[in-house]
Amino acid sequence: MQANKRYGLLLSSLILITVIYNGYKWAHQYEADHFANDEYKNADRTKHTALEMVPKQAVQNLLSYSEQDYYESNSEELVPSPTDRHASRTRIYKNRKCRMDTCFDLERCRRTGFKVYVYPDVGEKTSTNFQNILASLRASQYYTSDPEKACLFVPAYDTLDRDHLSADYIHNLGAKISRLKYWNNGKNHIIFNLYSGTWPEYLEDVGFNLGEAILAKASFGDNYYRHGFDISFPLIGKTHPHMQGTQGFLKANYFPPRRKYLLSFKGKRYTYGIGSSTRNALYHIHNGDDIIILTTCKHGKNWQSFSDQKCETDNEEYEKWDYQSLLHNSTFCMVPRGRRLGSFRFLESLQAACIPVVLANGWKLPFDEVIDWSKASLAWEERLLLQVPGILREVQDNRIMLLRQQSQFLWDKYFSSMDVIIRSTLEIIHDRVFPEQARPAFAWNSQPGALYFNSDTAPSSYPFYHGLLGVDAPMKFTAVIQATAPVTSSAAPIVKLLRNLVQSSSCNEIVVLWHCGKPPIPNDRWRVLVPQDGAHEIPIRVIDDQPKTMGRRFLPRQFTTDAILSLDDDVMLNSQEIDFAFDVWRSFPDRIVGFPARSHFWNSSKSKWVYTSKWSNSYSIVLTGAAFIHRYYLKLYSEWLPPSLRKTVDETSNCEDILMNMLVAHVTRLPPVKVTQKKQYKDTSASQPYVNHAGVVSRWSDPRHFAERQTCMQSFEAWFGYMPLISSETRFDPSLYKDNVSVTRKKYPKIEI
């Protein structure tokens, strides 16, 4: 018995120990596995904590690295004063060592705002590209004709080609530039350059003393580039379009994304001199199957005297292939350095949606200060050329999809025309001068690009970044009513509209812009006319707007929400129509979402775009008399569009909707969205003159009104440089719209009644 008990006891305690031990281990193991598998549980943090467990005995007697120094500067006089520091920096860091805070008069810019002055034209030869640069600068929102108010100065001398063997080279430029009235050793000036240096060294030297001027230069090498001061400019051909450029090649996102050839290159081979080692080695990776490397020795006057034994066969093969078709049929395009670091090929590949593989050690890719090129290209170490085929084969299809789409996005937004190139350049400098207004990195690298960025808008208050930032689209909206008819009775259309609006579940505030000749009725009358349940009262704010011009409905005022419902005062919409449209808008906050729509089409006999209000199968304009628009577009309308276009709207009291639709489509490259509506909107392309309740003839029935809209369409198109409007054929209905189910189950039954 005793023995049994002992055994039993021993056994159970043994089991207990095993259980505890293993249990502990399992628990531990579980924890470890759990964290290891769960990427989203801040794996990094646990990893770091694990690494932190230094054996106690190793560090217990050790001091911290800063132990004696924590109060190192108790003696404040040892700390150099900021003024002295700045002065000594400015003394030392000049010319080749320029940085924004030593060579650029920032204080001047703070005083003047970011304004750009262009010197008057000079009687020198000027290339088309440079003419376009000057034209874009002069059309920029930052342009000023007053040098006293300028922050940045642009000489009108064509500095693009500084290869003195070239025909466009201007001689004696240094002297001419230094005589410029505000030159001041180049301070706050910018010099544009595409080619610098020449055979045989191709030094990155523009041939005159830049002093403290910012150099915006193509093919920048990072050892010549002054950090955060110069600008790496894209290398473009002589015929780069000025305004609306060539579109990207990609018209559809075909899957699988791999094209016929994995990698291709067609270009010059240098048998000697700078850059020859890179291009001479390329043939090693040619396999004649999916990697096509074609080189020619035929360039320069006496190429034959430098040719080697490979040249003849190379040249022959070279002639057989078409460069464009290679670009369009290759997944990746090799962009090796030439005599200079950059080559035209880079942008050509980008446009062709052929992912650039850059082999040019030290080349600063265009605008790399802001553009994340790793999302659209692959920069590879020249020394590791032979690894390229293997690496490219490893790239997975989903990565190719991303790289390719990004290449098209970047091309379209920042390189497709001289105009966007110049705009990008100015925005980069702007953000350096006003760092507190600088765009976040993602604004440059995601739709719709940084050129529409508004410095006083927080990123979460844009219609584009909800997904990226992981935040919700706005939950509430502000109704902005443009009132043109006086309120004579409780039967006035605006009163009906207001009564419907206050029933909306998402309306936060109502703003009435009083655009009627008669004075507005007092506030307490509104209260009587539009009775509200006290608990959920929606404030009605009446603004007696001056001047009473059409465009002021898009003034970005102090609204409490980012979602704006823009309304005419005679719109008939019930609260459910409004709520449903708002629901749809929340899915498409970057588009105009509204009710009545119009369209445009190409009239081939007149060869121009025309506007139509006829019913058709598609639409491209949603009228802004009843539409949801993100507040951000109001800002763009008022601040980004040129005053001339806004003036057209104000003078005719017309076309504001066309302009707004063009603007939004230009930014998003997407059509507006039309939602279903119970009643017909007031203007049904009626042939009858339509007189509303107040006896005012609707502007829509005036034939002049229609003719004006045609004119508007064409003048707006001229400014954009193309027709931005895009057509859609779809209309959005509520899920159970007109379905054969009980009304009580429907969320928006009132739309159907």
Place this chain on the structure above:
Amino acid sequence: MSVKLKPVHHKVILVLLLLSGVALIFKFNWNYQSKSREEFRMETLHINSAHDLPVTQISLDGIQPSDKADLNCKMYNCFDIYRCGSDENHPNKMKVFLHPLSQYTDESGASITPSLSKEFVEMYYAIAQSDYYTGDPDNACIFIPPVDMLNQNRLNVQKVGQLLTKLPHWTRGTNNLIFNFLPGNSPDYSTAIEVPHNKAIIAGGGFSHWTYRSTFDVSIPVYSPLVKGVKLQQETDGLIRKWLLISSQTNIHPEFRQELETLASSSSDFLLLDKCRNVPEDVPLQFTRCKNDEQKKYPEILQEGTFCLLLPTSRLGQSALMESMQAGCIPVFACDTYILPFSEVLDWSRASVLIREDSLPDIMNILRRIPHEQVVLMKKQVEFLYTSYFTNIPAITMTTLQIINDRVFPHVATTYEKWNNPPSSNSVQSPLFLPLISPKEDGFTAVILAYDRVLSLFQLIKSIDKVPSLRMILVVWNNQHKAFPARNEWPIIEHEWKVIQTSSNELSNRFFPYNEIKTEGVLAIDDDIIMLTTDEIEFGFQVWREFNDRIVGFPPRLHIWGDDGKMRYVSDWTNDISIVLTGAAFYHNYYNYLYTYKMPGGIKDWVDNHMNCEDIAMNFLVSNYSGKAPIKVTPRKKFKCAECATGGSLSLDETHMVER
């Protein structure tokens, strides 16, 4: 009452005991061994005896230190990339070699190197523990010199420079990595460590844009030993903190201090702190700050500020940065020439405010203009960056190595999103983000999953054949026991068609990116759905073209076909749809690929094992990737309405499903 055990049981128990004993011993032993391997590494590197290091005597007579930093250094001209191979166990991971730690003395016995700091040992330990570590210098890509250079004040710059050249793998600094928090010393305070290091990479705190060799050096935060002991309180989300701005640095220049005092006198929401003049002796100085005579606990007080100001002092890097970030206080940098920590990869504009030093008088206005929602996002971002990359020495060390590793293996480099988007956020970007409307003329491919219902299949093929935008019909024959009908039995149709015999009856076969599919648009349709008309399908395609990153499907009413051959209505009508059944739906062929190859953990297997829910899985996949809801298309002809001319209408639900 006890049960009497028979002798045979005794034996059994004995054997059991013995076995478990052996098992335990084995376990402990195994444990012990694995531990000792680790211990062995610590022993070789002398990490365990950091406070009592072996002495190495080295003669520095006549030794020339390396040249000063080569400011032209980039990875392609100062770095030997050929050293950095990729091994099979850890692909695309560079190898880091650690020299054994040692106390170096010259011939007279005087120390050349300072005693090791706690942080340096922690750094060494972190690397030794990580996947980067290698004990084989011939295999290494990066070398860490065994000299604690974290604080230049503790170094004899010249002698350490000489010593470095004596290290076996120094080679003018090539592929060597030096960590340094505090560079320079009085009175010039250089912004990069002044130990002659030529081509060595510096992971330094406090670079200016003159000394920083961009994409070569790494700018790191100045580690604050204070953060280790601090326990901070939990805070409710969106809370507005007491102070808009706090300045807590103690050693700022009187010129700045004067400006700040002017600010403090005019702004009630600015808290200006300084060091305390009269504190009890038992309170360490660094744990207090004073507003005049009012004492505050530091760094806890930072939790009461929304923004924390960081000005340059004698150096550019500030340990107060870590203290602020730990407290969830958004840093405001007014430090003109400073290279922000890890700015090569981190997007500081999302987690800080950057102003010029001369805008200091305007700072309160700049901060007040930032909307509340933005402040909330920034604060979250600060917390995310802090816990991921700053929180302790290992975090800083590993982030530094990751940055260099990404340069060495750029094709697998960490993306902007991975560095900057908190993994817990709902951040999502559609995989088809380019605003392209699919070309009309490209048409679509119909993929029909068929098993044995040949009659309805043929009927379906005939009716789909009439859809104008159809390009091709692909029948996926999912039946392994019954062959599909012979070619001459099939209806004669105009369009190209093909049958694919699958090797196993898995539902996921319908979502495979078959090579035959040449169009962007795919119509997945069950073989029993024959009541969709030509117009309806054509319309569905036209809608999908405009919303081609979503699923566009038809309402279930149209395609529930009972076994008895009668049409049945589904009773479940709802207002919010988040799933469109793929019994008949358009989607992008790319989603076939994502479904087959990129669907997270085991979902595809589950679907195939259970023969169910493949449509739900597809819907989840699409909304997960795109963050967008499906669209239901409802063609209708029977209602007369003003807009009927648009050809139809469609429905949309507003619930975005972002399942993570």
